[in-house]
Amino acid sequence: MNVRFVAMVMLGCMSSVSSVMYGSEIAAFTIFGCDAKGTQDGYARWNTGPIDACWDLFVYEGERVQKGEQPKWLNDPQTHQVKLAAGKGSMTYTFHFDSTTDVPFFGLNLFVDGRLQPMISVYAPVTRDPSQPIKFEVNRSDNTMGWPLSSIAGAGTLSYSGANDSLWIHDDKATEKFTVTDFKILTPEAAGNVDRVGSNQIQPSGRPDWVGQFTIKVEETATAPSNWLLWAGTVAAMKIGPNNPDGAWEKKYAGTIATPPFSFVYGGQSSDNFLKGWKFQ
Numbered sequence: 001m002n003v004r005f006v007a008m009v010m011l012g013c014m015s016s017v018s019s020v021m022y023g024s025e026i027a028a029f030t031i032f033g034c035d036a037k038g039t040q041d042g043y044a045r046w047n048t049g050p051i052d053a054c055w056d057l058f059v060y061e062g063e064r065v066q067k068g069e070q071p072k073w074l075n076d077p078q079t080h081q082v083k084l085a086a087g088k089g090s091m092t093y094t095f096h097f098d099s100t101t102d103v104p105f106f107g108l109n110l111f112v113d114g115r116l117q118p119m120i121s122v123y124a125p126v127t128r129d130p131s132q133p134i135k136f137e138v139n140r141s142d143n144t145m146g147w148p149l150s151s152i153a154g155a156g157t158l159s160y161s162g163a164n165d166s167l168w169i170h171d172d173k174a175t176e177k178f179t180v181t182d183f184k185i186l187t188p189e190a191a192g193n194v195d196r197v198g199s200n201q202i203q204p205s206g207r208p209d210w211v212g213q214f215t216i217k218v219e220e221t222a223t224a225p226s227n228w229l230l231w232a233g234t235v236a237a238m239k240i241g242p243n244n245p246d247g248a249w250e251k252k253y254a255g256t257i258a259t260p261p262f263s264f265v266y267g268g269q270s271s272d273n274f275l276k277g278w279k280f281q
Helices: 227-234 245-252 271-275
Strands: 026-034 040-047 058-061 089-097 105-112 120-125 144-146 150-152 159-161 175-186 210-221
Touching: 026 144, 040 144, 105 144, 105 175, 105 210, 120 175, 227 245
Parallel strands: none
Antiparallel strands: 026 040, 026 105, 058 089, 089 210, 105 120, 144 150, 159 175, 175 210
């Protein structure tokens, strides 16, 4: 039986098809005091610009620069914002900030252009002994610090892929996957009592800096379409935007069992049995 089938779940929902493209570089990050579960405390908050109510984070590439040497700061001189375009492999970023209070736990949220939600969220107890940094964790709290200054749910993940995907679109091209492999913040004493920055300027404040670091691993990765989209493009032979170019998905994902995004019973038969003899075209 040849049947032209369109899943009803799609009708009325798909007036247009478009993908969502996010940046592939770190456009901002926030640091915030939090509790042992990653929930922000609401008062200890810092960001990588713009110059606002939050005190600023000043960033450079690589390991901590020792006393007597000058870091190459990455912040824009006017806005204090940063663009961290990490290449493939691993890169460590070090940042300094000023604080008047002792904070027991810190959270980190990383952001890309065009996305309000953090791409990666982690947190860790403060490190008081540089030879024994304390292990960081994924932050799944519903209340963390957005950029530049807001409350937002944590990403709940250590990794982010910049795939240009949406509910309706899958990009077959390989994309960059970002993974945080290390995160720590040292007390001024643990960092050697260096004083390089103030609350909103790169100059000594009279108080030693708190110093943090995170390491990002960047690798090339490719993902398969979501199960329902694979079913729609192969089994149901539906043409949705640029998906399944030239029928390539049938061969590329031949080992993947695509199941429909619905189930029903008709004439006493389950949808799986009912649809076995159908040919979609």
